[in-house]
Structure formats: C-alpha cells, structure tokens
Amino acid sequence: MSAPAALIFDVFGTCVDWRASVARDVANAIPSVDAFAFADAWRGEYDPAMERIRSGGRGYVPLDDLHRENLDIVLDRFGASCADPDALNHAWERLDPWPDTVAGLTALKAGHIIAPCSNGSIALMTRLAKWGGLPWDCILGAEIARDYKPKAEVYLTSCAALRLTPGEVMMVAAHNGDLHAARAAGLLTAFVPRPTEHGTSQTTDLAADGDWNLVARDFNHLAELLS
Amino acid sequence: MSAPAALIFDVFGTCVDWRASVARDVANAIPSVDAFAFADAWRGEYDPAMERIRSGGRGYVPLDDLHRENLDIVLDRFGASCADPDALNHAWERLDPWPDTVAGLTALKAGHIIAPCSNGSIALMTRLAKWGGLPWDCILGAEIARDYKPKAEVYLTSCAALRLTPGEVMMVAAHNGDLHAARAAGLLTAFVPRPTEHGTSQTTDLAADGDWNLVARDFNHLAELLS
Known part of the structure; x- marks a missing residue:
C-alpha cells in the first residue's frame, strides 16, 4: 500500500x-422516556430516510432536516412530547x-x-x-x-x-x-x-x-x- | 449590529x-524573469478567467485549473519557459x-x-x-x-x-x-x-x-x- x-x-x-450523547440530551428534554431507547429509535429512522434520497425518490435534503422529521416520528411512536423539538434536534451537534x-x-x-x-x-x-x-x-x-x-x-x-x-x-x-x-x-x-x-x-x-x-x-x- | x-x-x-509568495516560487522556477512582474501578470489573468464563468460563457472550472491555464498565457507573454509548470502552479498552495x-x-x-x-x-x-x-x-x-x-x-x-x-x-x-x-x-x-x-x-x-x-x-x- x-x-x-x-x-x-x-x-x-x-x-x-452519538448514542450516549443523544441519550443525555433526550434525558434532559424528555424525562418521561427511556433515553437510550429513544436515541436508538431516532437513529433507527436514519437509514430509511436517506434511502428515499439515495434511490431517487426525493431530492437531497440535509441530514439536519431528516433528523428533525425523524424526531417527530419517534416522539409520536413513544407517545411523548417535547417543549422545544428544534432545540433537541441540535443534540446531533453535541x-x-x-x-x-x-x-x-x-x-x-x-x-x-x-x-x-x-x-x-x-x-x-x-x-x-x-x-x-x-x-x-x-x-x-x-x-x-x-x-x-x-x-x-x-x-x-x-x-x-x-x-x-x-x-x-x-x-x-x-x-x-x-x-x-x-x-x-x-x-x-x-x-x-x-x-x-x-x-x-x-x-x-x-x-x-x-x-x-x-x-x-x-x-x-x-x-x-x-x- | x-x-x-x-x-x-x-x-x-x-x-x-499571495504576491511575495508567488514571486518567491517564480524566482526559483524561472530565474530569467522579473518575479514580481510575473506574479502580477499571472494574477492579472485571474479576473478575466473567472468572468467567463460568472457570465455563463463557460461552466464552473476550479481556480487551480484557471491558474494553470493562465500560467501558460503568462509564460508565453514573457517569452519564458518553465521546466515543470504543473509544479509551479502549486505556488498558489504555498x-x-x-x-x-x-x-x-x-x-x-x-x-x-x-x-x-x-x-x-x-x-x-x-x-x-x-x-x-x-x-x-x-x-x-x-x-x-x-x-x-x-x-x-x-x-x-x-x-x-x-x-x-x-x-x-x-x-x-x-x-x-x-x-x-x-x-x-x-x-x-x-x-x-x-x-x-x-x-x-x-x-x-x-x-x-x-x-x-x-x-x-x-x-x-x-x-x-x-x-
């Protein structure tokens, strides 16, 4: 080589x-949920969201926006709410x-x-x-x-x-x-x-x-x- | 604000x-020319080369390639030659x-x-x-x-x-x-x-x-x- x-x-x-870091911010923002399970579920939506773009079914959308969309999906699945989901989405920058x-x-x-x-x-x-x-x-x-x-x-x-x-x-x-x-x-x-x-x-x-x-x-x- | x-x-x-730095590399590569005059002439081709792209007359070409084209123009104008113009073009990275x-x-x-x-x-x-x-x-x-x-x-x-x-x-x-x-x-x-x-x-x-x-x-x- x-x-x-x-x-x-x-x-x-x-x-x-990413997992421990996102879970930390989830625990602060949504105390009612299992923070690691929530982080795993949020990350679980990552690949399907990109696959629509890779396959041509959707134009390029930055991952920041996919994360934000996926947060709504996972909040709904957990039956949870979050006072400021836009702020929580910045967990991926921390x-x-x-x-x-x-x-x-x-x-x-x-x-x-x-x-x-x-x-x-x-x-x-x-x-x-x-x-x-x-x-x-x-x-x-x-x-x-x-x-x-x-x-x-x-x-x-x-x-x-x-x-x-x-x-x-x-x-x-x-x-x-x-x-x-x-x-x-x-x-x-x-x-x-x-x-x-x-x-x-x-x-x-x-x-x-x-x-x-x-x-x-x-x-x-x-x-x-x-x- | x-x-x-x-x-x-x-x-x-x-x-x-850029001027003193390019002149230094020109002096090493082409001892026969006035290195500062050569650097100024090389830089002088910068804006006209970009203008063709800004105006839509040419698709986007990275500046590295415009610099290389412009080097040939300026070598010709100075009646000078250079053993390795590709190497000299990297002056813009130094x-x-x-x-x-x-x-x-x-x-x-x-x-x-x-x-x-x-x-x-x-x-x-x-x-x-x-x-x-x-x-x-x-x-x-x-x-x-x-x-x-x-x-x-x-x-x-x-x-x-x-x-x-x-x-x-x-x-x-x-x-x-x-x-x-x-x-x-x-x-x-x-x-x-x-x-x-x-x-x-x-x-x-x-x-x-x-x-x-x-x-x-x-x-x-x-x-x-x-x-």
Missing part, C-alpha cells in the same frame, strides 16, 4: 459516541468524541489531510467539530455530493474535491459496510472498531470482516501504523 | 500575501499568511465559526491552510457554489451551508468591492486593510470606501472589536 495523502472519516460512531479521537486526529493531521466523509451536512459537521475539538482540515461528504453514503458518488466527490485519486485517499470507519463501499469506489480502507457504539451488548462490527488495508485498535494506533 | 455567528473571509490578499493572520483567526475561532469564502477551490484552500496553519472550521466559497465572487450566489451558498441567514454572517475582506457585493447579499461586513498586497506603491483599497459594520487595523484588532 502506498501512503495515503488524505484520510477521510466516518463520523457517527467512528469519531463520536456528540462527544471517543477518548482517543482528538489526540489521534491531531497526530494524523501532521502528515495527512484529514476530513469527515460523513452523511452529516457541512453545518452539522462544523458545529460537531467545534463541540468536540475535532481538528479537521476541511469538511467533505454527503453535502458536497448531494447524496448519501454508501453511494459511490459520496466517496468519489470527496476525493475529487481534494484533487486526489481514490487510491490516494483512505476511508476510516468503524463500520464494515462503509469500507466495502469505499473500497468498491477505489479508496484505501482502515477499520477501527467501536465496540460500544450501540451499547455494551453490541453484536455488529465488532471486528473487521474484510481484508482492509489497515486495522487499528483506535485512532492513536492508526496514527502509529501510518507514521 | 448583532454579533455574527460566523465570519467568512476573503483569502488572497486578505489572509495571505502563500504565506500576514503576520497577524494566524493569531487573529485563532482568537476569532474561539467565539465564531470561521471559514474562507474565497474563489479558491476546496483543495486549494485546504492545502493553503495546512501550509500557513490557518485554523478554519470548514471551507466555504466558490466551489460549493460552483460560481465565482462577487456573484451573490457565492456568499449566499456559504451562509446556507452553515444554516445561517446572511445577517448572521460577517464577510471580512481587504477589498471594498468584495464587501459591497457581500453587503448587497445581506451579510455583515468588516474591512481590514492590506496596504502592501500589491507592493509598496499600492494605490487601491488603502482605506474603507463604504460604511462597513467594522473597520479593523488587522485580524487581532478585529478579534478585539468582536470580543
């Missing part, structure tokens, strides 16, 4: 602990990084361009970076492609925006499915497990299921492997 | 000294910040989203930030609008990407023309003079020529005014 010029990252789950994320990204930034390649919008990724101190060089991903991962267009548009070929760019993710799609688009791949993304009884993505270019224990280890 | 949530910046001339730029941006970043709103591409702005240590939160500007300043679309697309209204965003520039266009689009405005951008005999943009929301001596002063 030749050394990548840029590393692009999945964010929800890979860089930040997701805490995993303990190694900032140090690992900072080390990787010294030798590489680093950027999110997330389904989150530019606005969402920007505010999330300010919240957690994520030291991105730029924001790539769904919004510049106006489509959603795992469609190849999102990875390819992100590489093109850096004026790099896919073979010069490494996708870093805690989700094997993201890496399968990135590799099919020609990118290098690195897997970093996040075994508690879905809680302590998580059963998915506990280990690499593909022959990825790199498998690292965490972002600090990834920086060591690439140094 | 209400406090801006985000500050977006002109870059060439406002954040970085522009030194003004002495106050990094400290001022760092101070401003603590309380605001900061981003370039430049005619440079995402790739160019990303590499320029790494070269000079510009601590942007994200990269906005021409590429996400697929058009060039001073067209309103570039300012408006940059605000929309942050999910902010134009009135929540302040455009910072050393060029009155940029600020006139930004204000016409509804943005707040701040002027910071860069009286040697074009050399010691500069005659343009030495002072504010509009009733801008703020006029600051440099970026550190701007941070004081906004603190």
Whole structure:
C-alpha cells in the first residue's frame, strides 16, 4: 500500500459516541422516556430516510432536516412530547468524541489531510467539530455530493474535491459496510472498531470482516501504523 | 449590529500575501524573469478567467485549473519557459499568511465559526491552510457554489451551508468591492486593510470606501472589536 495523502472519516460512531450523547440530551428534554431507547429509535429512522434520497425518490435534503422529521416520528411512536423539538434536534451537534479521537486526529493531521466523509451536512459537521475539538482540515461528504453514503458518488466527490485519486485517499470507519463501499469506489480502507457504539451488548462490527488495508485498535494506533 | 455567528473571509490578499509568495516560487522556477512582474501578470489573468464563468460563457472550472491555464498565457507573454509548470502552479498552495493572520483567526475561532469564502477551490484552500496553519472550521466559497465572487450566489451558498441567514454572517475582506457585493447579499461586513498586497506603491483599497459594520487595523484588532 502506498501512503495515503488524505484520510477521510466516518463520523457517527467512528469519531463520536452519538448514542450516549443523544441519550443525555433526550434525558434532559424528555424525562418521561427511556433515553437510550429513544436515541436508538431516532437513529433507527436514519437509514430509511436517506434511502428515499439515495434511490431517487426525493431530492437531497440535509441530514439536519431528516433528523428533525425523524424526531417527530419517534416522539409520536413513544407517545411523548417535547417543549422545544428544534432545540433537541441540535443534540446531533453535541456528540462527544471517543477518548482517543482528538489526540489521534491531531497526530494524523501532521502528515495527512484529514476530513469527515460523513452523511452529516457541512453545518452539522462544523458545529460537531467545534463541540468536540475535532481538528479537521476541511469538511467533505454527503453535502458536497448531494447524496448519501454508501453511494459511490459520496466517496468519489470527496476525493475529487481534494484533487486526489481514490487510491490516494483512505476511508476510516468503524463500520464494515462503509469500507466495502469505499473500497468498491477505489479508496484505501482502515477499520477501527467501536465496540460500544450501540451499547455494551453490541453484536455488529465488532471486528473487521474484510481484508482492509489497515486495522487499528483506535485512532492513536492508526496514527502509529501510518507514521 | 448583532454579533455574527460566523465570519467568512476573503483569502488572497486578505489572509495571505499571495504576491511575495508567488514571486518567491517564480524566482526559483524561472530565474530569467522579473518575479514580481510575473506574479502580477499571472494574477492579472485571474479576473478575466473567472468572468467567463460568472457570465455563463463557460461552466464552473476550479481556480487551480484557471491558474494553470493562465500560467501558460503568462509564460508565453514573457517569452519564458518553465521546466515543470504543473509544479509551479502549486505556488498558489504555498502563500504565506500576514503576520497577524494566524493569531487573529485563532482568537476569532474561539467565539465564531470561521471559514474562507474565497474563489479558491476546496483543495486549494485546504492545502493553503495546512501550509500557513490557518485554523478554519470548514471551507466555504466558490466551489460549493460552483460560481465565482462577487456573484451573490457565492456568499449566499456559504451562509446556507452553515444554516445561517446572511445577517448572521460577517464577510471580512481587504477589498471594498468584495464587501459591497457581500453587503448587497445581506451579510455583515468588516474591512481590514492590506496596504502592501500589491507592493509598496499600492494605490487601491488603502482605506474603507463604504460604511462597513467594522473597520479593523488587522485580524487581532478585529478579534478585539468582536470580543
């Protein structure tokens, strides 16, 4: 493998602990519900909402707006109400990084361009970076492609925006499915497990299921492997 | 004036000294020419090249490619040759910040989203930030609008990407023309003079020529005014 010029990252789950962070804000805003169950249900609406856009059934809508629509769906399902759902929707901008994320990204930034390649919008990724101190060089991903991962267009548009070929760019993710799609688009791949993304009884993505270019224990280890 | 949530910046001339930096690389690559005259001529082709795109006579082409085309034009005009014009074109990614730029941006970043709103591409702005240590939160500007300043679309697309209204965003520039266009689009405005951008005999943009929301001596002063 030749050394990548840029590393692009999945964010929800890979860089930040969305579940515990969203549950914290849900617990504050809607004390009557099981906050983790609510967070899981809210996240559960994520993929179906994007699928309508990926399939062409709906034009590009930023994830901020999909989250807001999905919040109404989940409030209804839980029979719950929320004094200020618009404010609660900003929970997705207040997701805490995993303990190694900032140090690992900072080390990787010294030798590489680093950027999110997330389904989150530019606005969402920007505010999330300010919240957690994520030291991105730029924001790539769904919004510049106006489509959603795992469609190849999102990875390819992100590489093109850096004026790099896919073979010069490494996708870093805690989700094997993201890496399968990135590799099919020609990118290098690195897997970093996040075994508690879905809680302590998580059963998915506990280990690499593909022959990825790199498998690292965490972002600090990834920086060591690439140094 | 209400406090801006985000500050977006002109870059060439406002954040970085493109002229001395490009001249340095020209002097190394083409010792036979007057490096400052060559840099001025190269920059002189910038606006006409963008105007074809702004006027609809040509689709969006990133500034990196316009710079490369313009290099051939200027080499021909100077009767000069260059061993590796593609390498010289990367001079635009190696522009030194003004002495106050990094400290001022760092101070401003603590309380605001900061981003370039430049005619440079995402790739160019990303590499320029790494070269000079510009601590942007994200990269906005021409590429996400697929058009060039001073067209309103570039300012408006940059605000929309942050999910902010134009009135929540302040455009910072050393060029009155940029600020006139930004204000016409509804943005707040701040002027910071860069009286040697074009050399010691500069005659343009030495002072504010509009009733801008703020006029600051440099970026550190701007941070004081906004603190």
